[in-house]
Amino acid sequence: MRRYLKAALGIVALFAIGLVLYFAFSAAYGDGLERTMEEAGVGEQPSVYNAPLAYGDDYLTALVAGLVGAGITFGAVYGYLRIVRRRKGSENDRNEAP
């Protein structure tokens, strides 16, 4: 488990450094699909759903948003797999019972 804690800290450190580079070189530009839409003169339509959070336009907001998102993602995958594992465990117990 200590290894995964180290990995998590490594990911946070890389993210913090990567965000500096992102805001220095990329934040002002769109990705491949956005550029394709721009060059084709296709504007973005209004969204049908308003999300509670945004990635943010400055370093600190984006850092917090990334950490919150990573935490939710970790929790969702971990929680889901733990539930599956527990159910599988109890199924095995039932199957093994005489």
Add this chain to the structure above:
Amino acid sequence: MHIPDGLMSPEFVALGWIVALAVITLSVARMNRRVDDRVIPFMAILAAGIFVAQMINFPVWGGTTGHLVGAALATVLLGPYAAVIVISVILIIQCFVFGDGGLTALGLNIMNMAVVGCFVSWGAFRLFSPKHERNGAIVAAWASVFVAALVTALELALSYDLSGGTYGIIGTLSIPLMLGYHALIGVGEAIITGGIFIYLAKVAPEILKMRVATKEAPS
């Protein structure tokens, strides 16, 4: 490559949901039978890492940027079914929590990035022998981005044709632009995926056996 609301025609929006739900159901069924205690924290950490990596766009060319999709990385480390689940969870959280990608287009985004991305990665990766799997990870990463971009470009072109120009982008623009940009973005994906794969092979080779341990990869 996150498709927003209102870009694709309703037929493709519906197709995206059908394919996404069918493949997620299959992947969950395959994965659930094989969940292993060792793989749980690894899958969760990998998902969190791909989430933050997707936020960091890198410049490619002519004022265009790209970001890691992570489908190939998840696939070469976990196998395609677990990878579909990981990438789908990320896309669902990006959509519902951060509004990244349209809600109506979520099915298409899952189809393009999770389903196409992971299974193209797996197909490309399996072309290489275990001895050359590092090269396999690099090729899989580039191919996953390029083919996902091709599929998205075709969806844009066919949406345009089906709707008489109301939705999508004409194929003479969507196909060369999407493929041109993503051929370069794929190089970034290949460098990052290959770098992480080679690093893990060196410092934690047992991690690369996770996809064997979960046994959810087709033989």
